[in-house]
Amino acid sequence: MIQTNAHPENAGPETRRDFLYYATGGAAAVATGAAIWPLIDSMNPSADVSALSVAQVDLEGVEPGSRITLKWKGKPVFIDHRPEARIAQARADDEATLIDPELDAERVQKAEWLIVVGVCTHLGCIPLGQGSGDPTGEYGGWFCPCHGSHYDTSGRIRKGPAPRNLDVPPYEFVTSTLVKIG
CATH class of the missing domain: 1.20.5 (Single alpha-helices involved in coiled-coils or other helix-helix interfaces)
Known part of the structure; x- marks a missing residue:
């Protein structure tokens, strides 16, 4: 059974x-x-790192043609108060042959303010061009002397081994002169 x-x-x-x-x-x-x-x-960022994830800067008093640097997430951020000549040069370069094609208008929220992460996209060096006596490369933007990358007035790579443009961090204008990065 x-x-x-x-x-x-x-x-x-x-x-x-x-x-x-x-x-x-x-x-x-x-x-x-x-x-x-x-x-x-334990893999979450610590409180001090989280506090650095947002930076605010008041741009009032930054003269046209001046460039300032601040730290955000441990990286330098380049802020360029571009005069009309730099804006015109950046827009004219929109038609040039670019390694990483991107229009100037896509990289800025206000034409007179360019905000980019100041780290070369080749090997992470800090490009020159922020100081008044620094070399700005062949295109008037930034120059990385370590390996010869040249960036234009919109932070786009124009010559050298860097594979892409300087990164644009997430940012917004809280007021006409106050910028929140991050």
Whole structure:
């Protein structure tokens, strides 16, 4: 005679055993999650790093033609108050053959203010051009002397080994002169 578990009198032990398996598995999953949560939580940025994720700068008093540098997320950010000549040069360069094609209008929110992360996209050097006596390269923007990358007045790579333009950080104008970066 073949016995099957189809009879109701045999359903009780199987159901209890299944419940115990599921309860044990669930408890093990919760215990594992509780044990590894501190490891996962430790991967979040610390409070001092999170505080640096947003920077605000008041641009009032920055004269046209001046460039300032500030730190955001441990990186330099170049802010260029571009005079009309630099804006015109950047717009004229829109038609040039570019390594990483991007229009000047796509890189700025206000034509007179260019805001870029001041880190060369080749090997992470800091390009020259922020200081009044610094070389600005062949295109009047920035020059990375380490490997010879030349950037134009819109921060676009024009010559050298850098593969792409200087990065534009996320930013917004809170007021006409107050900028929030990050």
